[in-house]
Amino acid sequence: MMDISECLKPDTMIYLTRDRDTKKGLFYKDEKPELFIKDFNHAEFIGEELCEIRNLRCAHYFLVGCGMYHLKRMARYGEIDQYYKYKLASYDFKDSSKKYKSLAEYGIRDVDKFHAMLEKTPTAKNREELCHDMLELLALDIYMGQDDRTSNNVVFEIDNDQNIRLAPLFDFEYSLNLNLTGNNNIQGFSDLIYLNDYKRIREFIKLYPEFEYMLKSYSNVDLCNLIYRTYSRHGLKVPDDKWRFYEEFEDDRNKVLKKIVR
Secondary structure (H helix, E strand, O other), X not given: OOOHHHHOOOOOEEEEXXXXXXXXXXXXXXXXXXXXXXXXXXXXXXXXXXXXXXXXXXXXXXXXXXXXXXXXXXXXXXXXXXXXXXXXXXXXXXXXXXXXXXXXXXXXXXXXXXXXXXXXXXXXXXXXXXXXXXHHHHHHHHHHOOOOEOHHHOEEEEOOOOOEXXXXXXXXOOOOOHHHOOOOOOOOOEOOOOOOOHHHHHHHHHHOHHHHHHHHXXXXXXXXXXXXXHHHHOOOOOOHHHHHHHHHHHXXXXXXXXXXXX
């Protein structure tokens, strides 16, 4: 969709660090806290901004330059005189006092993992909290057209009383895709529960009426303004030729929402 080189400006701030062999894992364990590195994609910052609007916890990404030298410092892009591979980074969000477990690690065989996870909560209050968390995640993924919310990309946080909540969200890169515009496809893939057609979503809303409100809230989002705002906050620019896609995507998502929320 977009290459990082199209977005950089002379004043863009970048954290410089030494490049590592990431074949053994994407966490840089010699950074404290551990640094998670991934290739740049246009959707990660947008997903983070949408999480903020809905008061959802999310991994916070920033730009990193991976090169020959272990500088561990911030620098302006226009002042960097060495070769660096520019990527996205976030610090490990895990709290040492809590346990973390992916949906995959629970080994749930049922297709409806949403309700299977609710059955694992120790109290009625925690069930309500976890239900709210997962509904918010499903609504966000439908709006963004998420295509990769697999069991490994849904992580839960467990406290000492065995209460279960969603861990901070991450991995939005397979969303806001070009193939969604003009089709009015739901495309909110999630291993939690299959909601990829309008009939299933309406039946789901009968069980959880608050889900309709969550979806409807996204119709008030000025997506293009949000994208401009979040990219500017990170010192980046959006190439002029990309705005038409974002306008078409926003229009498509609003049509999807109107078909769901009658």
